[in-house]
């Protein structure tokens with residue numbers, strides 16, 4: 404007879420069942436007591452060697468314990484199955500508050516570009532693009548820029564090994580477009596331009612320009628002023644005073660610079676406008692006859708105006724940004740403000 408204290412066995416096995424915590428361990432506990440060679444099984448097997456009296460007493464007690472343990476193990480197993488068949492490692496506490504998702508947003512230059520496009524599209528302009536890599540013909544010759552013009556100098560222009568260059572302005576697209584499309588036409592050309600420049604708070608070597616071109620039979624500076632004035636009103640969302648002053652560009656005649664009155668000081672003169680009361684935002688003019696000729700159009704048949712805005716400049720004025728280098732700095736303290 405195996406001498407085993409059934410009370411102790413009960414205590415011990417109960418504790419182990421409660422502590423098990425996983426199906427695997429519970430199965431082991433079950434095997435340890437109720438398996439073929441389990442502690443309780445051995446007790447039951449050894450009953451035959453006992454006297455009748457003792458067999459009855461120990462047998463009843465052992466059988467009760469067997470039922471008790473089976474039930475207890477089943478209950479525990481049921482509890483575990485309720486938690487699901489998910490592994491412990493996959494278990495998720497769904498009551499923990501969620502992590503906030505950080506969604507991206509548009510870059511201030513993209514926002515500005517889209518706003519400009521929307522305004523011009525509503526006035527009947529199409530949005531047209533051209534290549535960043537240009538040749539000398541479109542970037543300079545076709546635009547009536549003489550061979551000895553300083554802008555062609557290696558200091559201003561990035562020349563590439565393949566005899567092309569990075570366009571220094573969006574004006575070449577005027578010619579590219581007029582070669583393929585007959586007037587009347589109204590286009591704007593958004594795009595990057597590149598200049599071999601030292602950078603500071605108001606100079607970058609990569610800029611974003613918006614070129615404008617309107618050609619028809621009877622176009623004058625009055626049309627230019629009307630369109631540009633309407634653009635300013637809608638872009639800055641207030642009434643804007645602006646002025647045209649004579650300037651020089653080889654591809655327009657006459658040429659102008661366009662300036663708006665300084666918001667910061669109501670044109671009294673401050674550090675933003677460098678004491679002048681005006682902020683220059685664009686170059687413009689009436690399309691030069693040679694540009695029409697180079698675009699395979701007969702100059703006397705057509706009239707047109709063109710302008711070139713700096714997008715960074717517009718964004719800097721609208722959002723009060725004081726350093727042009729911030730746009731491409733990747734600095735999140737700046738970008739997250741938009």
Ligand code: DAH
Pocket residue numbers: 571572573574614615652654655685686687688689708709710711712
């Ligand atoms: N392309 C000139 C520049 O980058 C800007 C410009 C001036 C564009 C006059 C024009 C224009 O279309 O008519 O400085």
